[in-house]
Amino acid sequence: MSHPDREPAITRVSDLQTTDSRWIALHKIEYTDQAGTPRTWEVATRKTRGKAAVDAVAMGNVFLHPSKPPSTMLVIQYRPPLDAYTVEWPAGLIDADETAEQAAVREFKEETGYDCVVTSVSPAQAADPGMTNANMQLVMVEVKLGGDDALPEQRLEDGERIERVMVTLDDMYDKLVEYSKRDRFVVAAKLFHFAAGMHFAKTSGHVKL
Template sequence: MSVKTQEPVITRVSDLPTSEARWVALKKVEYVDQVGTARTWEVAVRKTRSAKAGVDAVAMGNIILHPSRPPATLLVIQYRPPLDAYTIEWPAGLVDAGEAAEEAAVREFKEETGYDCSVTSVSPIQAADPGMTNANMQLVMVEVQLKEEDGEEPPLQRLEDGEHIQRVIVPMSEFYDRLVEYAKQDRTIVAAKLFHFAAGIHFAKTNRYGI
């Protein structure tokens, strides 16, 4: 990863012909609805879906375990051009051709964070943003087992050119509150999937319904 020397700046936004798009395409879906009315829908589709996994991407929900520290989770902060903002997310990435979701999760987690991990569960395939795209994903929960001698310095990342990813380890007891604080910062947005997970934990602890 190269050293940051400035804040990212969008210099131009223009229309992209589908023929020039490497990752996504824009399609028009024509369909007949539940009462027989003909309708159309604009859909963004990924060009990279793995035939083996049948899924576009994985997000790695993670628990960091240390012998003498409370359970924590590792968040990543990165600039996202579609939002022109920094997002707070869990590590995530596209599934390569011929790769299973579990394999992609272990590989991407190592690349983005530097840590080795083990998979503990894999979710069903989920819609990523069903009103706009057919993109789907799976949530792969992983554990990182640290040793007592592991220091404060995290291991080296294996980032690709153009990737600038900051890592933050947050105790699970502070998970929800930290995300709320991040959301108050200028030019910062918490990813919905991450916030929903944290909000679910918070709700389970604080709801008045006895759930």
């Protein structure tokens, strides 16, 4: 039974052995540094990396409307590791038999309800190199809207609850700053860095546009 007004809450945190985990493994790396000194490092790795050799995709997206300024769709969802709502671009893991492009189209449809067209795919990028070998690719996609398109139905998995928010590209940086000030909200670094780069290019005078 759904409880739309209930706030998610962590009820227990316990240690997890790699042998009992489904998605993540924990390892100790032994290595020698540039000076030849033996050292160790703790690293979390994903168990789900497929033939693409990339774990995940994030979909930077642009919505084009005949009478409105270019916009992007943000998604907001509860993330247990943070015990907070994160503001992100749509994203997801790449299935074992998928390419980054295929995963992006599938995940974008599931989370937003919209069909999209891929316009570019980034090289593989480190997700959090100090803690994990997880990597990802940024797939830019485009959606062309009609004059009065209705919001399509999402295709969410059991347990997923994702709010969709449309903001203009010009307003994206300011909106993310606003979200970051809200209680129990966190803006995803990948999204904020993209928006901050756009803002820097427009306001610093150091970039030729």
